[in-house]
Amino acid sequence: MGKASDDDERSFFAEVPVRPAAKARPAPAEKPGYLGHRDRLRERFASAGADALPDYELLELLLFRLIPRADTKPAAKALLARFGTLAEVLGAPVNLLQEVKGIGPAVALDLKVVAATAQRMAHGEVxxxxxxxxxxxxxxxxxxxxxxxxxxxxxxxxxxxxxxxxxxxxxxxxxxxxxxxxxxxxxxxxxxxxxxxxxxxxxxxxxxxxxxxxxxxxxxxxxxxxxxxxxxxxxxxxxxxxxxxxxxxxxxx
Missing domain, CATH: 3.40.140.10 (Cytidine Deaminase, domain 2)
Incomplete structure (x- = not known):
């Protein structure tokens, strides 16, 4: 009986593999505030059209595609403060566009592509x-x-x-x-x-x-x-x- 009891005791205290603790899932990252703003602006454009938006918001909509991971309102307002109107922003040369904070070479070139497209459309009208x-x-x-x-x-x-x-x-x-x-x-x-x-x-x-x-x-x-x-x-x-x-x-x- 003694021997069996000793064996049982050894078995009881034997090492049991310890399962690694489950890693806690990180809390979902909070969406940047500008994403909700983008959705609301798109909805306004879709429902009310371009005439319902001031120049800076229309320019924001355009910059959404060109600057996908940032708040584009400061850049839109800075462009208009520098050049005056949306037409003057699109008409500005690439080197001057790049002097505005948040506007790099790729974005400046894309704005000129938009300007060229608008010009081609106007030419088609006549x-x-x-x-x-x-x-x-x-x-x-x-x-x-x-x-x-x-x-x-x-x-x-x-x-x-x-x-x-x-x-x-x-x-x-x-x-x-x-x-x-x-x-x-x-x-x-x-x-x-x-x-x-x-x-x-x-x-x-x-x-x-x-x-x-x-x-x-x-x-x-x-x-x-x-x-x-x-x-x-x-x-x-x-x-x-x-x-x-x-x-x-x-x-x-």
Whole structure:
């Protein structure tokens, strides 16, 4: 009996494998506050449309895709504080966009892709159409293409006999306040494209679209050169950051 009792006692106190304690599951991480804000902003856009959102919120929506893991409201407000309007943000050059806190090279380039897409859409609204009856769309296109350029550009819209846009070309790019324009080259290109009319467009990087004396004189020279070959000049539009001027509307031509 003694021996059996000793064996039982040894068995009782023998080492029993100890199971490792189950690791406590970490508490679920709390979602960043900006995620709920993003959802609410998307819902407002979906239900009420873009007109219900101020510029900074519309820019936030755009930055959601470009900056997926951060609060984009500070960056959106900083961009607008620096450049003024949403249009001016998209029109700003890449190097200046990158000077804004939170905007790196990839985001700056993506914003320019958005700007190029908007410009292409505006061009589609006027290409092949009778532009004199689509004047608002024409001005919107010219503004998106030129208003925020740092240097002067001289653009020509070439029209067929029905005043439909057949080509749109930047003929010259100059300095911040001057672009050399040669009337013979303008008329020559119109003949090459079989255009019967043209609209001249250039921008003033200063922002003020008021025609200068040189602008008026150059326009009159092109009008005279075109008359000899049956090419009409319908207008000369000057684009500024805050608006535009039509020489025909101002009775300057």
């Amino acid at each position: 290409h092949g159409r009778e532009v004199l009856s689509s004047w608002t769309q024409l001005l919107a296109y010219c503004r998106s293409a030129m208003a925020f350029e740092a240097r002067e550009q001289f653009r020509i819209l070439f029209l067929d006999k029905k005043n439909a846009l057949i080509a749109d070309e930047v003929q010259q790019t100059g300095t911040v306040d001057h672009t050399p324009v040669y009337p013979r080259e303008v008329v020559k290109r119109a003949l090459e494209l079989s255009a019967t009319a043209i609209i001249l467009v250039h921008n003033h990087p200063s922002g003020d679209p008021t025609p200068s004396r040189a602008d008026i004189e150059m326009t009159k020279e092109i009008i005279e050169a075109g008359k000899r070959l049956g090419i009409a000049v319908h207008d000369h539009i000057i684009i500024g950051r805050k608006g535009y001027a039509s020489m025909k509307g101002l009775l300057l031509i």
